[in-house]
Amino acid sequence: MPESSRSTPSPDRPHQDTAVSSDGNLNEFGHQISFGEAVRVWLRIAILSFGGPAGQIAVMHRILVDEKRWVSESRFLHALNYCMVLPGPEAQQLATYIGWLLHGVKGGLVAGSLFVLPGFLSILVLSVLYAGFQEATLVQALFFGIKAAVLAIVIQAVIRIGKRALKNAYMYALAAAAFIAIFLFAVPFPLVILTAALIGLLGRHVDPERFVVIKGHDTPEDAGRAIDAMMDGGTAHHTRATRKRALKVLAVWLPLWFTPLVVLAVTLGYDDVFTQIGLFFSKLAVLTFGGAYSVLAYMAQEAVQNYGWLAPGEMLDGLGMAETTPGPLIQVVQFVGFMGAFRDSGPLDPFTAGILASVLATWVTFIPCFLWIFLGAPYVEKLRGNQAVSAALSAVTAAVVGVMLNLAIWFAVHVAFGEVDTVRTFGMQLLVPTWGSVQIASVVLALGAFIAMLRFKVGMLPVIFVSALLGIVYYLLFGGAPIL
Template identity: 55%
Template sequence: MTSTVAETASPEPTGPVPSFAEGLRVWARIGLLSFGGPAGQIALMHRILVDERRWIGEQRFLHALGYCTLLPGPEAQQLATYVGWLLHRTAGGLAAGILFVLPGALVMLGLSILYVLHRDAPLVDAVFFGVKAAVLAVVVEALLRIGRRALKNRAMAGVAVAAFVGIYVLNIPFPAIVLAAGLLGWFGSKQAPHLFAAAGHGAKGVVAGGGSFSVVDAMFERGELRHAQPSRAATLRVLATWLPLWLLPVAALWLLTGGDSVWTQIGAFFSGMAVVTFGGAYAVLAYVAQAAVEGFGWLAPGEMVDGLGLAETTPGPLIMVLQFVGFLAAYRQAHGLDPMLAGCLGALLTTWVTFAPCFLWIFLGGPYVESLRSSKALSAALSTITAAIVGVIFNLTLWFALHVLFHEVRPFTVAGIGPDLPVLDSLDWRATLLSIAALLAMLRFGIGMLPTLALSAVAAVLLVTLSH
């Protein structure tokens, strides 16, 4: 394995390995500020971990991001787990991953309770409306930040454009886009290495990306990353620990309550979702909505969209919308329990079976991914995947903009394929005004994310009040 320090004669000095307590503070900060979906969350982590703290270098950050985008589940939470694991082994990975999820899970639980108790309150609805408009600005800002760092040349920009057209216009599944991008990068590194090694994962990624010698780089030089080296014993230990932690509760619920109980249904269904949720919440939303409404009867039509709206306003992964589904499912099928208690238990079960596999993927695959950092072909494949993800994030940004700014969106299809287009007459002038103001606040005047969200919520309450 080639160290990044070997690529520059005089790397900038870096600080000591942060204490576990310091790590807890930073991961808690990231968890509390991680609004805006995966684009905003990844940008936030890059700013804090790469630019501010210099805990991890540009090359390793993008290399880890490329791996996490290949996995089912929320890539931002898995990326946090990966970096925490590099710094402080398994305990660090657990701390980073749990603190990334915990604030959003608590907020989402509170919003779910608020939803079933006060869903029609005008003031509550207005606050959610304003925050949703501001989150659009957060996503746009994050898209620009990630794009600037990942699209280093025309080849990578072309990959991003192709990925956007593929997923938005042609409806190509997200896993297929990731696979195609990886193969293109792999073979492209052999035919045109000057194009496919320049996207940030190459040997000089840290220096070329504007970063500096990082804490993790120094740990590698001192031989302190032995836990990041693959071994058969470690692999078996991870499997023996995490597979039972994930699946034994589901099996126990099946034995105790039967196969037709809401608890068994929640555990089994969302465990399956944890294996196939490539592309995040948006990629599985339609399938989950169909199963929850028509298959299990947990939700009424349209409530999944309400849940996604709530998830958009919370920190943490957007896949937290599944917690909302689990809450409503158990709340409405309490079977002798207090409905509110049942709903909270359903939310807890959903969250567990959704995120427990994420730790399995990172602790199992991380050492092998680290061992392949010196592979130019793999680096090129991950670089190209990262570029494709920019196109996918642009698709998500556009999808979000359409559903925030317009009341009605219709598919425009030819031969069964085509994009969703807005019905122009359904433009919501209030959402448009709030979104433009939030964009100006963040991009032009540099106002922070949380103040922008708060100001947008207050402005929405005033707009709604004045327009009635």
């Protein structure tokens, strides 16, 4: 923002730095931040949104709280808490939420859409190249190295979230139960999450101190920030919760979500790949509690084993794409949809089918995100300090750690071995690798990436870049043959 458009904070009033327009007048939303300035900031955040949700939230915090000083620390964290309760990518929803606070629906649409757009375009290009040149040695070499780095990233995520969520024996037990349920008995992911939430709701009556691990933030509001001044001053008319407004939101966003699904089912039939992609990712959109990592195992299981859209190794390739491009990690749905339609394109050209499926998967994944924010944000203050919500979220987050551990093991087995069978016995399922298919090079690369990230705190992107280069070198020297 130009210096002429910002006031300078005085030493004794450090929190009164807020954006001021050239004429000093409030706009229709009760603050002085122009829509054009907000668009430029959201585009900047979108381009810098690498590193998964933690990195994306850190970028938003640095720009919105520290640099632009548009929103206070406490309100930013409170909004983040609300987004953590919702299904879907919390970073994208946080951008939508703050954009909506600033400039209403159009602000939320721009902030949320720009957050997705760079990643969508990047993964679309990579998907086309992947599908068209998958057999090329260079492409195989590139993703050989990336897979190893992605495995290290997933393991690190398990450790990081585990440290935050597993604070006592109850939480460890929930994580262990969730892991056993999915890994050994293939219990559906939605059932695991719902059961955990129910246990959390009941557990707060038994031992509220230890079941409420994730607590709200009670930091005093900073009235000097533009958004806080607007909210505290009673000028944020667009944020008021009314039944009329809620009905209007439902009347707009539910048809936007479900009309394409109905049209596809009626015109193409329930079994068509486009209908299946639309329905599957619509279901996924309401199940992604705890971030993308928590639902990847479920997505991989369904996409690989049930629908046959991908091979196990290709799921890792798609995750590598999402890890190395800006935007939400859940954008991997676009790659899954592309490959599913590419291989079952019907009368369409495979690339055309893949592109259309990319758009469809992205649409049904993110339209619900806008619905959750525009419908629920006006009531967000009612969730502040709510013990029931905190207990349920704490239990779900603990269960998510177990789900992610299952994902890490699933990935690890498929990275380390070229052949893996699933054996079912006594009501359980077990992953049984063929020991002769062990890929030592993959194991060494993954171990090196893990040590670099965990021991030496090397960033995610440098680790992926180096792993990709080493994968290329390995393929050039050994032709991709396993080193035993």
